Amino acid sequence: MQYSLGPVLWYWPASELESFYQQAANSSADIVCLGEAVCSKRRATTYPGWMTLVRELAASGKQVVLSTLALLQSPSELKELQRYVENGEFLIEANDFGTVNMAAERRLPFVAGPTLNVYNVDTLQLLVKEGMTRWCLPVEMSRDWLRLLMQQCEERGLRQRFEIELLAYGHLPLALSARCFTARSENRAKDACETCCINYPTGRPVKSQEGQQVFVLNGIQTLSGYCYNLGNDLLSMQNLIDIVRLSPQDASTLQMIDRFRANEQGQAPLMVAQGNDCNGYWRKVAGMTLAS
Amino acid sequence: MELLCPAGNLPALRTAIENGADAVYVGLKDDTNARHFAGLNFTDKKLAEAARYLHQHRRKLHVAINTFAHPDGMTRWQRAIDVAAQNGADALILADIATLEYAATRYPQVERHLSVQASATNLEAIRFYHRHFNLHRVVLPRVLSIHQVKQLARSTPVPLEVFAFGSLCIMAEGRCYLSSWLTGESPNSAGACSPAKFVRWQQTPKGMESRLNEVLIDRYAPDESAGYPTLCKGRYQVDDSCYHVLEEPTSLNTLALLPELLRAGVASVKIEGRQRSPAYVAQVARVWRQAIDRCMAQPEQFAVAPQWMQSLGELAEGTQTTLGAYHREWQ
Numbered sequence: 001m002q003y004s005l006g007p008v009l010w011y012w013p014a015s016e017l018e019s020f021y022q023q024a025a026n027s028s029a030d031i032v033c034l035g036e037a038v039c040s041k042r043r044a045t046t047y048p049g050w051m052t053l054v055r056e057l058a059a060s061g062k063q064v065v066l067s068t069l070a071l072l073q074s075p076s077e078l079k080e081l082q083r084y085v086e087n088g089e090f091l092i093e094a095n096d097f098g099t100v101n102m103a104a105e106r107r108l109p110f111v112a113g114p115t116l117n118v119y120n121v122d123t124l125q126l127l128v129k130e131g132m133t134r135w136c137l138p139v140e141m142s143r144d145w146l147r148l149l150m151q152q153c154e155e156r157g158l159r160q161r162f163e164i165e166l167l168a169y170g171h172l173p174l175a176l177s178a179r180c181f182t183a184r185s186e187n188r189a190k191d192a193c194e195t196c197c198i199n200y201p202t203g204r205p206v207k208s209q210e211g212q213q214v215f216v217l218n219g220i221q222t223l224s225g226y227c228y229n230l231g232n233d234l235l236s237m238q239n240l241i242d243i244v245r246l247s248p249q250d251a252s253t254l255q256m257i258d259r260f261r262a263n264e265q266g267q268a269p270l271m272v273a274q275g276n277d278c279n280g281y282w283r284k285v286a287g288m289t290l291a292s
Numbered sequence: 293m294e295l296l297c298p299a300g301n302l303p304a305l306r307t308a309i310e311n312g313a314d315a316v317y318v319g320l321k322d323d324t325n326a327r328h329f330a331g332l333n334f335t336d337k338k339l340a341e342a343a344r345y346l347h348q349h350r351r352k353l354h355v356a357i358n359t360f361a362h363p364d365g366m367t368r369w370q371r372a373i374d375v376a377a378q379n380g381a382d383a384l385i386l387a388d389i390a391t392l393e394y395a396a397t398r399y400p401q402v403e404r405h406l407s408v409q410a411s412a413t414n415l416e417a418i419r420f421y422h423r424h425f426n427l428h429r430v431v432l433p434r435v436l437s438i439h440q441v442k443q444l445a446r447s448t449p450v451p452l453e454v455f456a457f458g459s460l461c462i463m464a465e466g467r468c469y470l471s472s473w474l475t476g477e478s479p480n481s482a483g484a485c486s487p488a489k490f491v492r493w494q495q496t497p498k499g500m501e502s503r504l505n506e507v508l509i510d511r512y513a514p515d516e517s518a519g520y521p522t523l524c525k526g527r528y529q530v531d532d533s534c535y536h537v538l539e540e541p542t543s544l545n546t547l548a549l550l551p552e553l554l555r556a557g558v559a560s561v562k563i564e565g566r567q568r569s570p571a572y573v574a575q576v577a578r579v580w581r582q583a584i585d586r587c588m589a590q591p592e593q594f595a596v597a598p599q600w601m602q603s604l605g606e607l608a609e610g611t612q613t614t615l616g617a618y619h620r621e622w623q
């Protein structure tokens with residue numbers, strides 16, 4: 001089993017991002033996926049900056065994937081996206097079918113990211129034909145759903161043609177909007193947001209009127225209120241999942257990779273808590289559930 | 293410009309036509325469409341009846357088969373396409389690559405409209421689907437500003453349909469898992485958002501509470517009317533403030549944008565609400581028919597009549613309407 005770091009979904013200043021990836025270069029992650037995947041207004045790190053980070057990580061021996069925006073709404077965003085797709089060196093992660101199209105028309109391989117709607121074998125077959133080499137499941141997919149799907153991929157001779165990656169740790173990206181909820185929480189319009197999300201390095205928690213943490217706001221993105229943690233479900237991923245992805249929460253996520261590795265056979269269980277962690281989606285129940 | 297109205301049953305469909313709809317969209321009685329609600333939608337027989345009625349009146353039938361096929365149920369989605377195509381559907385509204393492929397191969401003569409659930413918000417995404425499935429129309433998600441709609445309209449190889457009125461989905465459709473996060477069921481996988489079976493209202497000393505799978509979505513003061521706990525329209529806490537963190541209960545209303553949509557060449561304006569009553573459909577269709585006719589006759593002189601706004605406002609969620617993402621300030 002390999003371990004990957006997903007793109008940092010939060011908006012961090014360039015210096016913090018650099019320091020995080022310096023530590024990531026020395027972590028036990030096999031694969032590092034990075035790039036702005038949430039909002040095109042976040043420009044603390046731009047294309048040259050991302051490419052510098054990517055090259056440094058590659059030089060440190062990591063396999064590197066360039067992640068891309070999940071919500072593409074304007075010609076200028078498509079133009080900027082084209083630079084990433086045509087970077088000439090590194091694999092990209094497509095988080096929108098527009099990005100899939102760009103990669104496929106240039107005959108470039110790509111990772112199908114978790115925000116693409118991929119639920120069945122016909123979709124996987126088309127994506128493989130288009131150049132997909134790795135698939136990261138939608139966050140709401142259960143183990144049962146995946147197992148059945150993989151049987152069907154086996155029958156069609158597709159199973160060996162791509163790797164399977166599962167987002168298994170972190171607050172889960174659940175929704176995207178035109179509206180910026182962080183700006184709204186500060187009573188600002190999006191056009192005057194001043195990228196205030198940079199002031200919330202782990203998002204803004206949203207609680208119910210009873211104090212239950214329901215969501216986390218991250219600009220135009222809404223994340224799960226609890227932290228997904230499949231560190232105690234790794235045995236159930238054998239022969240199904242090739243790559244376990246951890247979504248960076250803060251620098252401690254790098255140590256979490258080691259803890260996952262240590263518990264691959266169930267020998268060093270992770271501490272998880274009701275009202276803080278969850279594993280529901282993988283267990284085919286409400287995402288927020290923590291099933292034992 | 294086409295006026296496309298929703299219908300959850302035959303009476304709503306007839307009333308939509310009587311009040312000026314050019315086409316009606318419906319769903320079948322299962323989880324193959326994104327309004328999989330009890331007591332709603334069409335059996336095979338009713339669908340055939342709907343098609344006959346619409347064709348007699350020279351109107352069109354669109355059938356929404358816009359959820360994502362499960363690996364253990366592909367035949368259910370294929371059957372839905374067979375039923376729709378063989379009973380006279382003029383267009384299939386599809387989101388999933390598996391269903392698009394099946395429809396394009398088996399029934400190439402039936403139009404394929406890319407559902408809003410496919411979440412195609414840009415030219416490249418439209419080109420992707422068009423390259424593979426030869427689309428006749430794309431329904432745009434409610435995340436684009438009017439400026440972005442116009443930009444897209446200038447370059448798209450496929451005619452566009454936009455949402456004009458009705459409940460406002462504020463997230464990029466087809467990519468929102470908020471509902472399955474709380475309940476295990478999402479529009480993509482189960483054809484419903486905030487499903488009714490998880491809803492509970494309870495009068496408490498603190499006020500009327502609405503819950504979804506036991507999570508408190510909102511609490512109402514005695515003078516407030518309690519709404520359905522759609523999870524993105526609840527009141528939550530951020531630090532010390534309690535407010536509608538994501539969105540207020542409100543409906544989308546784009547009457548004011550009609551001349552711009554017409555000029556941009558938008559092919560169809562869509563009214564949301566297959567779950568609504570025939571009376572609702574009648575009233576909305578009537579207003580929009582008048583507005584479209586007046587706008588097409590004299591686009592330069594077009595002004596929104598106050599009685600139209602009043603009439604639509606009465607029907608709106610929380611009796612208020614918004615331009616939603618079309619208007620930058622909303623964003």
